[in-house]
Amino acid sequence: MRTTKWLKLISAFAIITLALAACGAPSTAQPTAAPTQPTTAPAQTGGGKLEIFSWWTNGGEADGLNAMFSIYQQKYPGVEIVNATVAGGAGTNAKTVLKTRLQGGQPPDSWQVHAGKELTAYVDAGQMEPLTQFFKEQGFDKVMPPKLLEQITYNGEIWSVPVNIHRSNVLWYNIKIFQENGLTPPKTIDDFFTVAEALKAKGIIPLAVGGKDKFETPHLFESVLLAVFGPEDYARLFQPGADWSDPRVRQAAEIAKRMLEYSNSDRSSLSWADAAQLVLDGKAGMTIMGDWAHGYFISKGAKVGVDYGYAAAPGNDGVFMWLSDSFGLAKGAPNPEQAKAWLALCGSREGQDAFNPKKGSIPARIDADVSLYDEYLKYSIKAFGSEKLVPSVVHGAAAPEAYMTEYGNALNVFASDLDVDAVVQALRDAAKDLK
Amino acid sequence: MRQAKTLSAHPARQVRWMNRDRAIALLMIAPSALAIAVFVYGFIGWTAYISMTDWRGLMITTSFVGFENYLTIFNTGRFQTNIRNLIVFTVFFLAACLIIGLLLAVLIDSRVRFEGFFRSVYIFPMALSFIVTGVVWQWLFAPGNWPNDPTGINLLFKQSGLGFLQAAWTTDTSVVPGWRIEGLRTRIGVPMAMIPVVVAAVWQMSGFVMAMYLAGLRGIPEEIKEAARVDGATEWQVFRTITLPMLQPITLSAVIILGHISLKIFDLIVTMTGGAPGNNTEVPGLYMYEITFKANKFAEGAAVAMVMLVVVALLVVPYLIYNRRTEVER
Numbered sequence: 001m002r003t004t005k006w007l008k009l010i011s012a013f014a015i016i017t018l019a020l021a022a023c024g025a026p027s028t029a030q031p032t033a034a035p036t037q038p039t040t041a042p043a044q045t046g047g048g049k050l051e052i053f054s055w056w057t058n059g060g061e062a063d064g065l066n067a068m069f070s071i072y073q074q075k076y077p078g079v080e081i082v083n084a085t086v087a088g089g090a091g092t093n094a095k096t097v098l099k100t101r102l103q104g105g106q107p108p109d110s111w112q113v114h115a116g117k118e119l120t121a122y123v124d125a126g127q128m129e130p131l132t133q134f135f136k137e138q139g140f141d142k143v144m145p146p147k148l149l150e151q152i153t154y155n156g157e158i159w160s161v162p163v164n165i166h167r168s169n170v171l172w173y174n175i176k177i178f179q180e181n182g183l184t185p186p187k188t189i190d191d192f193f194t195v196a197e198a199l200k201a202k203g204i205i206p207l208a209v210g211g212k213d214k215f216e217t218p219h220l221f222e223s224v225l226l227a228v229f230g231p232e233d234y235a236r237l238f239q240p241g242a243d244w245s246d247p248r249v250r251q252a253a254e255i256a257k258r259m260l261e262y263s264n265s266d267r268s269s270l271s272w273a274d275a276a277q278l279v280l281d282g283k284a285g286m287t288i289m290g291d292w293a294h295g296y297f298i299s300k301g302a303k304v305g306v307d308y309g310y311a312a313a314p315g316n317d318g319v320f321m322w323l324s325d326s327f328g329l330a331k332g333a334p335n336p337e338q339a340k341a342w343l344a345l346c347g348s349r350e351g352q353d354a355f356n357p358k359k360g361s362i363p364a365r366i367d368a369d370v371s372l373y374d375e376y377l378k379y380s381i382k383a384f385g386s387e388k389l390v391p392s393v394v395h396g397a398a399a400p401e402a403y404m405t406e407y408g409n410a411l412n413v414f415a416s417d418l419d420v421d422a423v424v425q426a427l428r429d430a431a432k433d434l435k
Numbered sequence: 436m437r438q439a440k441t442l443s444a445h446p447a448r449q450v451r452w453m454n455r456d457r458a459i460a461l462l463m464i465a466p467s468a469l470a471i472a473v474f475v476y477g478f479i480g481w482t483a484y485i486s487m488t489d490w491r492g493l494m495i496t497t498s499f500v501g502f503e504n505y506l507t508i509f510n511t512g513r514f515q516t517n518i519r520n521l522i523v524f525t526v527f528f529l530a531a532c533l534i535i536g537l538l539l540a541v542l543i544d545s546r547v548r549f550e551g552f553f554r555s556v557y558i559f560p561m562a563l564s565f566i567v568t569g570v571v572w573q574w575l576f577a578p579g580n581w582p583n584d585p586t587g588i589n590l591l592f593k594q595s596g597l598g599f600l601q602a603a604w605t606t607d608t609s610v611v612p613g614w615r616i617e618g619l620r621t622r623i624g625v626p627m628a629m630i631p632v633v634v635a636a637v638w639q640m641s642g643f644v645m646a647m648y649l650a651g652l653r654g655i656p657e658e659i660k661e662a663a664r665v666d667g668a669t670e671w672q673v674f675r676t677i678t679l680p681m682l683q684p685i686t687l688s689a690v691i692i693l694g695h696i697s698l699k700i701f702d703l704i705v706t707m708t709g710g711a712p713g714n715n716t717e718v719p720g721l722y723m724y725e726i727t728f729k730a731n732k733f734a735e736g737a738a739v740a741m742v743m744l745v746v747v748a749l750l751v752v753p754y755l756i757y758n759r760r761t762e763v764e765r
Binding site (some may be wrong): 103128270283 | 490495577584628709710715
C-alpha cells in the first residue's frame with residue numbers, strides 16, 4: 001500500500017519536473033534560420049555559435065535577414081547561427097527582452113539597434129564595444145558618407161554597423177487624384193496648403209495621418225521642424241543644451257496644427273499603414289511617412305508611378321532625413337570572432353545588396369549595385385548619395401531614448417488637443433533629456 | 436514515577452505545536468512560502484528601494500535620492516492625467532458592472548426558460564483574454580471618416596438609419612467638463628474616449644458579477660421572503676429590504692475583485708487605444724511600462740509601480756481587515 005503511494009508521488013514529481021524542463025527551454029532563442037551544419041570545411045572562424053538578436057520576424061525583413069544568414073553560412077559553415085527574434089513593431093517588445101538579458105549579464109553576440117543616438121543608453125551602460133578601429137580595418141569609413149559617420153559617432157567612437165538606410169521625410173500621394181485635379185506634389189509648405197485646400201474642396205481628405213502606433217504625428221512634426229529650421233539648425237536642435245525657446249518652434253507647431261486640421265479626425269484609431277491605405281483607396285490625397293510605406297504599397301499590389309507617387313516632404317527638398325538599422329558588438333560577447341565576421345558581412349557590399357532589396361531599403365554604402373533595386377529605391381540611392389543628410393529623431397538616429405519618449409508624448413498630446421502653447425512648453429521641458 | 440511524568444509531559448507539548456502531520460504540512464507549504472517571500476515580497480522591497488534611487492539608463496545606479504522620483508512623477512501632467520483616467524475608469528467600470536450584473540442575475544433568477552443558455556451567454560466573455568476584447572472592440576469603435584464614410588459601430592448605425600448616433604468614440608478628444616484647477620497640469624473631468632473602453636471592460640466582466648450575484652440570490656432562504664410577503668410586503672419592498680441587504684457581502688467581494696482588476700488594467704487599454712488620443716485613456720500601468728522600458732527611467736518607473744501598489748492596497752487591506760473581523764464574530 002505504502003510503496004504504491006510513494007511510487008505515485010515520485011512518478012508525479014518526475015512528470016512535473018520533465019514538463020518544467022520542457023517549458024524552461026530558452027524561449028527567446030529560437031534557431032529558426034539555419035540548422036547546424038557539420039564542421040567539415042575548415043572555416044576562418046572555426047566552429048562555435050553566433051547569436052543574433054533582432055525584431056525582424058516577418059515579410060521582407062525576415063527574408064533579408066535570412067539572405068544574409070545564408071551568405072554567412074557559406075563563408076563560415078562551421079558556425080551555428082542562433083536567430084533570436086522577438087516579434088513586435090518598432091522593436092518595443094524586443095528591446096524590453098534585450099534590456100532584461102543585458103542586465104542579467106547574458107548578452108547576445110550582436111543585436112539590432114537603430115544607428116545613432118538611440119544606442120547611447122547601451123554605450124553609457126558599458127554594454128557595447130567601440131567599432132571605430134573595425135570600420136577602418138574593413139574600409140567602411142571610405143564607402144559610407146562622412147556625414148552619416150559623423151552622425152552615428154558618440155563619445156568619439158562609432159558603435160554599430162549600419163545595414164540599411166530608410167528615408168523618413170517622404171510625401172506619398174495618389175497619382176490619379178492629383179492628375180484628375182491638375183495638382184502637382186507640393187514643394188513648399190505654402191504649396192502644401194494650396195493643394196490641401198483644393199483637395200478639401202473636392203471632399204477628399206488632404207492628408208492622411210495615423211496615430212495608433214504613437215509615432216505618426218511625431219514623425220510628421222520632424223519633417224515640419226526640418227522645413228522650418230533648415231538642415232543645419234534642425235540637426236542642432238537635438239544636441240545637448242539645444243535652444244528650444246527659439247520662436248521657430250512655435251512657428252513649426254502652428255504649421256503642424258494647420259496640417260492636422262486638414263487631416264482625418266480619426267487619427268488615433270489608425271495605424272500608419274491604415275493611413276497609407278486611405279491614400280491608396282483614393283479617400284485621402286497625401287500622407288507623409290517613411291519609405292517603408294513603399295513596401296506596404298507594393299505588398300498591396302499597387303504600382304509606383306501609376307497608383308502612387310513620391311516626393312520629398314513639403315519644404316524638405318534636397319534634404320534626406322535618414323534612419324538606419326544597425327548591428328553592434330556586445331561587450332563580453334560569448335563569441336566575439338564570429339560576431340566580428342557577422343559585422344563585416346553586415347557592412348559589406350555583398351551583405352547589404354542581399355539584405356536591402358528584400359527589406360525595401362537602401363544600402364548605407366554609396367557603392368551599391370543599383371541594378372538590384374526598384375524605381376523608388378534607385379531614386380532614394382541617388383538622393384542619399386547627393387543630398388544633405390539629417391538624422392531622424394522619431395526613429396532613433398538623432399536623440400537618446402529618454403528624449404524620444406518625451407518628444408513623442410508631447411506630439412501625441414498635441415495631435416489630440418492641438419494646443420500650440422502646451423506643445424511648445426512640453427518640447428522645451430523635454431529638452432532636458434537631450435545629452 | 437518521575438520518569439513517567441516527564442515522558443507524559445513531553446509528548447503532550449509536542450502535540451500542541453509540532454506533530455508529524457504538522458511537520459509534513461509545514462514542509463509542504465515551505466517551498467511556495469519561500470518562493471512568495473523572495474519573488475513577491477522581496478521584489479516589492481527591491482522596487483521600493485529602486486524608486487528612491489536615481490537609476491536612469493541601462494546601468495544600475497543606486498545613489499539614494501529619497502522621494503524625489505515621486506515628486507517628479509506627481510508633477511508631470513502626464514501622470515496626473517493617468518490618475519484622473521484611472522479614477523474615471525474604475526468608478527464607471529465598477530458602477531456599470533455591479534448594476535448590470537445585478538440586473539442580469541435578478542432576471543435570470545426569475546425562472547426564465549433556457550436559464551442555463553442565458554447564463555452561459557452572459558458569462559462567456561469572461562473566458563476571453565483582455566487582449567482579444569481590446570482588439571475586437573477597437574475595430575468596433577474605430578469611427579472611420581464619419582459621418583459620411585464610417586467604420587465599425589458607426590457604419591452599423593448609418594446602415595440601420597440611426598446615423599445621428601454616430602460619434603467619435605475612441606478618437607473623441609474632449610474632456611467633460613474639463614475644468615482647469617490652479618496647480619494641476621491636467622483637466623478635471625471625464626475623458627469621453629474612456630467611455631468605449633469602459634463599455635468593452637463591462638461587456639467582459641459583468642457576466643462574472645452576474646454569476647456572483649446569482650449564487651448570492653440562490654443562497655437567500657425563500658422562507659424569509661415568504662414571511663415578508665405574508666406580512667403584506669410588495670415585491671419591491673422584499674427586494675429592497677431583504678434581498679439587497681443579504682447580497683451585501685457579495686457586493687463587497689465583487690468590488691474588491693473588480694477593483695483590483697481595474698486599478699491594474701493594462702492589456703485592454705494597450706490593445707484598444709494604446710492610451711490615445713493624447714493621454715486621454717492612458718493609465719499608470721502603461722506609463723510605467725513606457726518610462727521604464729522605452730525611456731530607461733527605471734527609478735521613475737519603480738515609483739509609478741509603488742504608487743499603483745499603494746492604491747490597490749488602499750482597496751484590499753481594509754477588506755482583509757473587515758473579513759477577519761467578521762470571521763472572528765462568527
